[in-house]
Amino acid sequence: MGALKSVFRLLGAPFRLINSVMGRFLNTPFRQATAVFLFACGLIEVGIPFIPPLFGMPSAPVPNTVVLEYLVIALVGILLWVSDNEERWSEFKQPIHDVLVRPDRRIARGALFVIVPALVAAQTYFSAQPDISAPPSFRAIHPAPPSAITFQGEQMVLDGLENPLRSTGLLEEHYEEGKRVYYQNCLACHGDGLQGRGHYAQIFNPQPINFQDVGTIAMLTESFVFWRIAKGGPGLPNEGTPWNSAMPAWEDFLTADEIWSVIIFLYEQTGHDPRTWEVEGEEH
Amino acid sequence: MPVLQNVSPNGLSKKLRSSPQCVVLVALLLGVSLLAVPGDVIAQVDGQVVYNQWCAGCHGEDGAGAGPAANTMLPRPRDFTLALYQVRTTSSGELPTDADMLKVINEGMPGTAMPGWEGVLTEAERLALVDYLKTFSRFFQGDPPTPLDFGRATSGGADAIARGEEVYQMVECWRCHGEQGRGDGESAPTLNDDTGFPIFAADLTENWRFNGGGEVGEIYRVLRTGLDGTPMPTFSDIVDAGVITDEDLWSLAHYVRSLSPEDEPEVREVVTAKLLTDTPLPQTVADVVWEGTERFYVPLSGQIVVQPRWFNPRVDAVWVQAVHDGRELALLVSWGDPSESPDTLWTDFGGQVVTTMGSEDEGAATGSGTADQLVVQFPQELYEGQERPYFLQGDTRRPAYTWTWQSDIAGAFESIARGMGTAARQPDSEQHVRATAQHADGEWKVLFVRPLDTEGAEDLALTAGQAVPMAFQAWDGDNGESGSQGAVSTWYFLVLGQPTPVAVYVAPPVALALTLLFGLLVVRQAQMGSGMWREPDAAARAKRAAKRRQLAGMAVGVIWLGMAFGSYQNSRAGWEAGYADLGFWWAIIGGLLAIAGLGALIGTWIHTRTSK
Numbered sequence: 001m002g003a004l005k006s007v008f009r010l011l012g013a014p015f016r017l018i019n020s021v022m023g024r025f026l027n028t029p030f031r032q033a034t035a036v037f038l039f040a041c042g043l044i045e046v047g048i049p050f051i052p053p054l055f056g057m058p059s060a061p062v063p064n065t066v067v068l069e070y071l072v073i074a075l076v077g078i079l080l081w082v083s084d085n086e087e088r089w090s091e092f093k094q095p096i097h098d099v100l101v102r103p104d105r106r107i108a109r110g111a112l113f114v115i116v117p118a119l120v121a122a123q124t125y126f127s128a129q130p131d132i133s134a135p136p137s138f139r140a141i142h143p144a145p146p147s148a149i150t151f152q153g154e155q156m157v158l159d160g161l162e163n164p165l166r167s168t169g170l171l172e173e174h175y176e177e178g179k180r181v182y183y184q185n186c187l188a189c190h191g192d193g194l195q196g197r198g199h200y201a202q203i204f205n206p207q208p209i210n211f212q213d214v215g216t217i218a219m220l221t222e223s224f225v226f227w228r229i230a231k232g233g234p235g236l237p238n239e240g241t242p243w244n245s246a247m248p249a250w251e252d253f254l255t256a257d258e259i260w261s262v263i264i265f266l267y268e269q270t271g272h273d274p275r276t277w278e279v280e281g282e283e284h
Numbered sequence: 285m286p287v288l289q290n291v292s293p294n295g296l297s298k299k300l301r302s303s304p305q306c307v308v309l310v311a312l313l314l315g316v317s318l319l320a321v322p323g324d325v326i327a328q329v330d331g332q333v334v335y336n337q338w339c340a341g342c343h344g345e346d347g348a349g350a351g352p353a354a355n356t357m358l359p360r361p362r363d364f365t366l367a368l369y370q371v372r373t374t375s376s377g378e379l380p381t382d383a384d385m386l387k388v389i390n391e392g393m394p395g396t397a398m399p400g401w402e403g404v405l406t407e408a409e410r411l412a413l414v415d416y417l418k419t420f421s422r423f424f425q426g427d428p429p430t431p432l433d434f435g436r437a438t439s440g441g442a443d444a445i446a447r448g449e450e451v452y453q454m455v456e457c458w459r460c461h462g463e464q465g466r467g468d469g470e471s472a473p474t475l476n477d478d479t480g481f482p483i484f485a486a487d488l489t490e491n492w493r494f495n496g497g498g499e500v501g502e503i504y505r506v507l508r509t510g511l512d513g514t515p516m517p518t519f520s521d522i523v524d525a526g527v528i529t530d531e532d533l534w535s536l537a538h539y540v541r542s543l544s545p546e547d548e549p550e551v552r553e554v555v556t557a558k559l560l561t562d563t564p565l566p567q568t569v570a571d572v573v574w575e576g577t578e579r580f581y582v583p584l585s586g587q588i589v590v591q592p593r594w595f596n597p598r599v600d601a602v603w604v605q606a607v608h609d610g611r612e613l614a615l616l617v618s619w620g621d622p623s624e625s626p627d628t629l630w631t632d633f634g635g636q637v638v639t640t641m642g643s644e645d646e647g648a649a650t651g652s653g654t655a656d657q658l659v660v661q662f663p664q665e666l667y668e669g670q671e672r673p674y675f676l677q678g679d680t681r682r683p684a685y686t687w688t689w690q691s692d693i694a695g696a697f698e699s700i701a702r703g704m705g706t707a708a709r710q711p712d713s714e715q716h717v718r719a720t721a722q723h724a725d726g727e728w729k730v731l732f733v734r735p736l737d738t739e740g741a742e743d744l745a746l747t748a749g750q751a752v753p754m755a756f757q758a759w760d761g762d763n764g765e766s767g768s769q770g771a772v773s774t775w776y777f778l779v780l781g782q783p784t785p786v787a788v789y790v791a792p793p794v795a796l797a798l799t800l801l802f803g804l805l806v807v808r809q810a811q812m813g814s815g816m817w818r819e820p821d822a823a824a825r826a827k828r829a830a831k832r833r834q835l836a837g838m839a840v841g842v843i844w845l846g847m848a849f850g851s852y853q854n855s856r857a858g859w860e861a862g863y864a865d866l867g868f869w870w871a872i873i874g875g876l877l878a879i880a881g882l883g884a885l886i887g888t889w890i891h892t893r894t895s896k
Binding site: 129134138182184189195238241243244246248 | 774
């Protein structure tokens, strides 16, 4: 029994430590509020980028506005807590009041008079510096497709259009033909892994599309993909910033069947299914 | 399922089987048996299937390195039937270890089209690929090769680098890689790989593009093992023969590493042109101003958007530096190019490149030996919103305004282009850009200088602080590049630096004063509220008033003296710019201000003395 007791004692050690630290240093509402706020700052600033990887998603830097918003929420919560009863509220205010008023806190008061205006001045100095950055650019990722296009001089209606190769010939043959077309034309940018990481990819801004991503071909109809391949960057509407896109207009290089077969290759190789017109109809 | 049979709980009592403990026990056993799944379950991944799906497009289903994509690449995809592998930890001429092959599959080959597969294929698939690749050559049927012992890396430092440079000279690395390591040695134009294709000597100033890795240990490994199948030899033999020591080889690796930047350069969207206030604008590529000017890295790719395309650009990046003096912009562009095209030593090499690429595009080049070329491209005018010309020399609606430099013509010229290859030179009366160029040790440096505002109706006027789209295109004539077959970038921005705005100096003191005042008010309010505030008596009040007056007097004096100093600077600038009248009047104003300021200071001083 003695052994069990000492095991429990050992297990409790960290909590006792926390408790004694809390008792010694975090013994007033002001200090507790400050500690909670600092903890929230650390968590929000450092912790958020670790959340997406837990769900298998890529991490990304957190925008400052989001950090700011979360911090404001944390601050409001803390203020609600310290002010929810009169006694704690006055206890919370006490140290602040002391610094402002008491003669023996002159040094702290003086230090605040130096530090706070200096911080404000520094902040003003940096924000007054001329801003050297690129103008903001906005880009529609999936601009609305036209209902019909002129493909190599002939009218082609995109609305309701299916991939004609899916109803003729062998899928295996179309896949092989599409693979040839892809490797001879698309590989340098979109890459062997179809992730938009070909050996030329890093040169371009915007970067080549990642077909493995569920947000690209998996949510598009084959006719949309045909339109994008056939007309490329130059065929984008203005909101797609056609002047930036390095995607060629493939109607200058490939036949319609070559484009349809490369579309079959894209879906087969990634394992995605194209969005179909029926499903889209049901959604509306 | 064999896994479940393993844990079939025959030996357990019925009672236990139905109890919760049983569930836990089964789960535990299941977990253990999963850990113990034999390797052959994993090995059921079929290497051939993985290979045919992901690798055959370049390397071919027969492994001979001639898949559909092969002739859009140089160096060509590896021919696995030859069993010649560049990245090995084994002696030259030996097979790679399984780990060597896996490393290349995982990490790819920098500087070539071979990507890393670590994030794309599972580990089992990659391991299965290693086994499958070995079936392409019967050489792998013998005993597995033994890796070399590389010993321990020596520490780097200036001494090692200096010794490395001596070794570089001694073992004649420069024959292929050139004096400064830019791949411009005298033998460089004669190089072929073992399959007969032309091959470049690596540019040692770009370690992020080294086959087999760019860090010291990886460079040492290449020096020890050579890159089999390429002209890069092993240096193990001369170490064994005692010509140089193993430590020398490490020093050489340190030296080669030192030729490249510390970190792989970062691509930044905005190129800034610093405003020069007291140095004259540089007029040559060798001006010292450039040493202190930030370099911007702009990677280029082959032009593969319009016909005829080019899949083998020689210029993989340009470095851009820019300064201006308020009147003119100086833009220095540098890039690695082994030859000053057209150079007859390289004509044959360029011809081989063109033949190897074998383009079927309409209008593709059939030979080499044209001039080197660089185009800096801007929009002809800045459009509303984010509109820009098409990044390949504009389009019919939005023309591009370009500066073209060619190695066979002195200077540069301005053009208006409405699509790739449509550039039309502006009339001589409208030419404002000047250019000087220098080719040394495998590097071109071209300096463009142009007035910020040329007053030409068709030229883009540059204004400080405004982001101007800018793009680059480069051609190496001796690599068979001309017309639309060259290297291109997409749009970047050029921003000309401005003189520091007055607000930078005015706003912080104002903010400081306001915060201080606010703080004082808060404290006073708090002290009054708590009864701590004592109303000062008459004597103390008078003393404070005197103090306040003294401070005010001093402040006025200092401010007037500051203004006097400003006037002095204006005056000097006026005289120097040849505006004598401005200089004169500012001098008068400055003199008066100085007298007033000094007067205020002295007056305050006298006043406080007498009042004491």
